[in-house]
């Protein structure tokens with residue numbers, strides 16, 4: 001220990017000096033953000049501008065020469081910007097709770113930790129909290145790379161007046177958790193149905209003796225495992241820490257690249273950033289060639305489709321709503337031209353919103 005001190009001290013002195021400069025600069029930056037906040041208050045426009053925040057850190061990522069990595073630049077500036085927003089007016093964000101869910105993780109990845117996070121017991125409640133004004137934004141899962149669409153979210157988007165204002169893609173790494181870190185005395189494994197499905201091969205191979213029980217969320221499963229030594233949970237590392245559980249086995253998802261896409265819902269529209277995505281819902285009459293004709297204007301205007309999903313219209317007549325993601329912002333010329341035509345031809349069209357693509 002003693003012999004490292006002379007070598008460390010001069011470097012630490014330099015770090016202290018840099019930290020003082022950073023502190024002064026960060027406060028100078030926060031002062032400017034406050035001035036911007038005052039202007040926004042005057043014009044009664046929203047404080048939080050996700051599209052501007054994206055441009056702030058993508059510009060810095062392009063300038064970055066290392067050794068800091070691209071993702072670290074994003075994480076650092078996300079917190080810097082969240083802190084300056086919080087000085088102006090902290091906003092509430094609703095997510096699918098309880099604390100410790102992947103939705104909570106997605107929320108913090110989206111807006112930094114300086115938000116008032118409001119856990120909701122269901123996806124419906126997240127929508128309701130934002131619609132009622134109890135939260136400014138909400139974050140809900142929309143699709144998983146193994147299990148596909150989260151149909152409840154798709155159905156709620158159809159009827160809600162809220163728009164999509166952002167997305168977050170999270171790698172989902174499931175862990176098998178118990179109080180002791182072993183399976184001794186454990187007879188049941190609890191998790192959200194999607195998580196059980198995403199780990200089914202692993203469970204069949206390594207823990208076939210465990211009864212599988214679907215519960216409201218993985219965080220609820222972690223809560224149950226914390227209360228009952230005969231229960232194991234499938235949940236995130238964050239949930240393990242939060243509920244004081246030990247990891248029996250990490251990374252038990254069948255697909256190592258398992259990912260979930262979350263969408264941010266709110267009232268605010270996002271201005272174009274040059275790397276946007278637009279989501280919409282379309283329906284056509286149940287006649288031959290209708291889907292082909294519905295998509296034709298998109299192809300003709302050179303708009304590329306990144307996702308196409310259908311949901312039954314619940315009319316009992318084999319009719320469908322089509323959920324479509326397009327590259328670009330609805331204000332971009334090719335999309336605007338295609339939408340003008342779609343509005344004429346489609347039986348139903350609802351533009352859910354344009355937002356910066358996850359990076």
Ligand SMILES: C=C(O[C@@H]1C=C(C(=O)O)C=C[C@H]1O)C(=O)O
Nearest residue numbers: 033036047048049052053081084
């Ligand atoms: C300062 C602003 O307000 C907020 C804070 C930002 C920041 O700290 O850089 C960026 C966008 C907004 O969410 C702004 O709009 O420029």
